[in-house]
Amino acid sequence: MTTYWRPLPQVGPARPDNAPTLAGGWAWFTHVEVLERGQAPQVEPVEALPGDWRARLTAPRPALMGPGWDRPRLMGILNVTPDSFSDGGVHAEAEVAIAAGRAMADDVDLIDIGGESTRPGAREVPVEEEMARVLPVIRGLAGGPRPLSIDTRKAGVARAALGAGAAMVNDVSALSFDAGMAALVAEAGVPLCLMHAQGGPETMQDDPRYDDVLLDIFDWLAARVSAAEAAGIDRERILVDPGIGFGKTLAHNLALLGRVSLFHGLGCPVLVGASRKRFIGTISGAGGGRPRAPGSVAVALACAAQGVQVLRVHDTSETAQALALWRAATQGSWDEDRP
Template identity: 55%
Template sequence: MFYYRPLVQSGPKPADALPLTGGPLWFNQVERLSRTEAPQILPASELPEDWQRRLCRPRPALAGLSMDRPRIMGILNVTPDSFSDGGSFNAPESALAHAKTMAEAGAEMIDVGGESTRPGAAEVPIAQEIERTAPVIRAIAPLGLPISIDTRKSAVGRAAAEAGAGLINDVSGFAYDPALADVASTFALPVCVMHMRKAPEDMHLDPHYDNALLDVYDELEERVAAAEAAGIPRARILADPGIGFAKTAQHNLEILNRLSLFHGMGCPLLLGVSRKRFIGSIGQAPEARDRAPGSIAVALAGIAQGVQMVRVHDVAETAQALRLWLAVRDGREA
């Protein structure tokens, strides 16, 4: 079996180039990958028709946001124990204030989470997770930004949708509680399907892959297909390779290095690397609050490979960096 990774470029487009997901980035070469042969660079004209279709077709808008330019999802953890900002925004009042700050700084979606998914985190009871998230969603809904609920549980997803959430973000890829996909289908909500093995409690214990890039691609594609089979059209699915979830730093780097492969799923891509442990270890920043520069560097590297959305803690800093990156890419101010 062969996989085809577009070698993404920007700037003036040659006559033989193909558009990446219908946007301003393009490619005229691909890297052919397999589990049994060495990688090979080929002209894009040699792409199989199904791969060309998935790589090139424009991505529809999600939750009211067009996917023709990079978008910023701001993280709003309403938990006492999240690895980076646990306990800071538990009350609806402080959560609303932080959501306003993120919106003013450039966030275009707010991701509300009531259960920490850091390595080793314990599961939160359903009633407690609803109590943490639903009031916050109701409080910030008048801001007018799309709101994502970060949950693995159908009851939490339903309460969030009733409170005003417009997207369901499931780190388990809808494997933990398959009924969550039914909630998304019932409310006609878009979803984010992420790759993760095991659960937060034990995902960090000796993760092993035969080929991190291709194993994650295949397993994530299986979860996307399962969501589609449950009634969620692929046009309403974001795909997230799950950087830092059941992956070592080396696994993360192998996936990030060839991230553009994941456009082959035919979905827009979300990248969540903000303040994660490998950012701290490689960037020599032991404290999570000091990892904004490294987080932004990796986010921009993903955007250069065509990622449509980045999930971040440091919204103002990321938005500034993104504006400058786009200005340099395009040779003009927006």
């Protein structure tokens, strides 16, 4: 039976001498939760960690595209689709999207640009149409203060986006949609985010089921990381995303968020994109889109407390302000050069 070891992260000044740093970041831990399929979780002191798990959980993650991992990093969402679930296509016009990207640059560390909606029930967008949406925006923001990520499942779109100035690929299919994506990313030598999804957008919310959602997704992402490495993509360039809302019920989402620190055991930076998702509205009663901003910020802070390195968000200024105060209150640190 496979045993999984989840760190129980803490932040703040009361750090014992024996507490290792989680992934070289801002959190530390003295205990781990031992997880096995069909068994009740057990808590053990950090000394019980096997050597391979300890190495993966504590090794500093290499910096990607500039900033390191001394604090949570924000990925600003810039959807340039007419049918986005979160903003109703407000950025569908290129000039509007470029202006929005420039405005969010003060609050985020990178900007994720997508031209195909992956909301439940969304249709697949042809390559030419997706490129027509994203390329003008990428060209308009390239060379700005923040690196750009292309959110796409398609190698043709990714190739054109990288040529236009994008510096990272965010593939919600984890290289499983387009057989050419792995070779493209390997050749380009850019960072890659592998996200879990059960099924495609058309059917993923029909009736998602798991034996153990947390451990199933951990194993699935581990296999996709191995597949990416086999294709020539260095693990040091890979991020992992458990895919909140992609083929998950509300209970599945909460199970993942409650123990998201397990994914540090993959040895890669962890990215979470829960912003404005349906479960936030279900729990809070907030309507779709911007009314879910406070709930989205709350989830982002909960992820930061578990050492999640990248938070993919719509409400960039609100999340940046909340993180700044969270860091000041819990760690006594802040960016003193901010206006």
